[in-house]
Amino acid sequence: xxxxxxxxxxxxxxxxxxxxxxxxxxxxxxxxxxxxxxxxxxxxxxxxxxxxxxxxxxxxxxxxxxxxxxxxxxxxxxxxxxxxxxxxxxxxxxxxxxxxxxxxxxxxxxxxxxxxxxxxxxxxxxxxxxxxxxxxxxxxxxxxxxxxxxxxxxxxxxxxxxxxxxxxxxxxxxxxxxxxxxxxxxxxxxxxxxxxxxxxxxxxxxxxxxxxxxxxxxxxxxxxxxxxxxxxxxxxxxxxxxxxxxxxxxxxxxxxxxxxxxxxxxxxxxxxxxxxxxxxxxxxxxxxxxxxxxxxxxxxxxxxxxxxxxxxxxxxxxxxxxxxxxxxxxxxxxxxxxxxxxxxxxxxxxxxxxxxxxxxxxxxxxxxxxxxxxxxxxxxxxxxxxxxxxxxxxxxxxxxxxxxxxxxxxx
Ligand code: SF4
Numbered sequence: 001x002x003x004x005x006x007x008x009x010x011x012x013x014x015x016x017x018x019x020x021x022x023x024x025x026x027x028x029x030x031x032x033x034x035x036x037x038x039x040x041x042x043x044x045x046x047x048x049x050x051x052x053x054x055x056x057x058x059x060x061x062x063x064x065x066x067x068x069x070x071x072x073x074x075x076x077x078x079x080x081x082x083x084x085x086x087x088x089x090x091x092x093x094x095x096x097x098x099x100x101x102x103x104x105x106x107x108x109x110x111x112x113x114x115x116x117x118x119x120x121x122x123x124x125x126x127x128x129x130x131x132x133x134x135x136x137x138x139x140x141x142x143x144x145x146x147x148x149x150x151x152x153x154x155x156x157x158x159x160x161x162x163x164x165x166x167x168x169x170x171x172x173x174x175x176x177x178x179x180x181x182x183x184x185x186x187x188x189x190x191x192x193x194x195x196x197x198x199x200x201x202x203x204x205x206x207x208x209x210x211x212x213x214x215x216x217x218x219x220x221x222x223x224x225x226x227x228x229x230x231x232x233x234x235x236x237x238x239x240x241x242x243x244x245x246x247x248x249x250x251x252x253x254x255x256x257x258x259x260x261x262x263x264x265x266x267x268x269x270x271x272x273x274x275x276x277x278x279x280x281x282x283x284x285x286x287x288x289x290x291x292x293x294x295x296x297x298x299x300x301x302x303x304x305x306x307x308x309x310x311x312x313x314x315x316x317x318x319x320x321x322x323x324x325x326x327x328x329x330x331x332x333x334x335x336x337x338x339x340x341x342x343x344x345x346x347x348x349x350x351x352x353x354x355x356x357x358x359x360x361x362x363x364x365x366x367x368x369x370x371x372x373x374x375x376x377x378x379x380x381x382x383x384x385x386x387x388x389x390x391x392x393x394x395x396x397x398x399x400x401x402x403x404x405x406x407x408x409x410x411x
Pocket of ligand 1: 069159
């Protein structure tokens with residue numbers, strides 16, 4: 001399929017909207033009251049610190065809603081205003097945050113359900129309005145909605161579109177796109193739908209396996225088994241790794257994406273020589289600024305003396321999980337929660353340990369004075385962070401409030 005031509009014709013269709021509907025001002029006020037937090041603003045203004053009784057909160061200096069997410073949520077709200085009576089669907093969660101998705105349900109935006117791993121679009125009728133989420137939708141989904149004559153509101157983040165354009169460039173040069181991501185993640189599913197040939201590698205270890213295969217060959221059956229769900233149909237590692245380009249899920253760990261890019265550059269240089277590198281290897285910078293900033297802020301925060309970390313964000317949010325990984329690597333007790341409701345009374349916390357199912361931790365808040373590091377993923381509203389902080393204060397039951405002077409040393 002000529003995905004570039006399809007996109008061009010979609011973008012010129014009168015049923016396609018990607019710039020909002022002129023209700024920005026009203027929506028901004030609504031979003032402000034539903035998702036912003038005075039407490040968080042106060043902490044920001046106080047150099048990201050707040051002390052109340054025995055608890056000192058240290059917020060990462062970049063956290064929470066990124067502009068791509070804010071834009072997507074605002075467009076979804078605007079869509080409801082602009083089409084007050086039409087049926088509105090969204091192909092997936094608008095962003096990976098339960099409270100935002102719940103709010104959209106209350107506004108009677110329907111979510112396309114998934115039956116046995118497949119989305120059920122049978123509920124969508126001709127002329128319905130369909131919102132594409134911030135992390136995009138596959139080209140096949142867009143095609144199906146176009147055939148149904150739906151009004152499409154595309155909130156795909158421009159950073160994600162940038163990766164799709166990169167994949168188009170790979171295709172033009174007959175390169176296989178090697179995508180650093182999670183093959184099941186909606187963004188990676190969408191990105192791979194634009195590629196002719198692709199291979200998704202989860203981490204440096206998988207990338208090293210592929211690089212080794214490029215240089216030394218290996219067991220083809222083992223390769224295909226290993227990547228059976230993470231490559232294009234008919235993928236042949238003997239033929240399809242001769243020319244490669246690098247792409248990424250925008251929310252992966254930035255340092256790992258860079259390492260993977262460099263690894264493949266070295267590999268192709270070794271195999272084909274520097275003079276022929278450009279024929280065999282393509283790389284463009286497609287790491288999203290917001291992801292990068294949140295990860296950098298987290299690296300700074302974990303340098304401090306923290307008693308524990310609270311990482312707040314959807315459990316299926318890739319960027320939140322990576323923030324959690326950074327704390328764990330530093331050996332800091334770290335808890336990933338998706339809402340303040342996970343913080344129970346009696347010093348009990350329901351949280352999701354990395355790559356495990358939900359677990360309950362008793363006595364998670366140590367006694368005495370504590371310093372709690374807090375960050376949140378790109379799809380988490382400040383309001384949710386505020387609720388979590390207030391719960392911590394409640395648990396420690398300290399009524400007196402003292403703001404720590406920004407310049408005063410904490411440790
Ligand atoms: S994390 Fe980056 S790519 Fe994802 S929505 Fe936000 S700005 Fe866009």
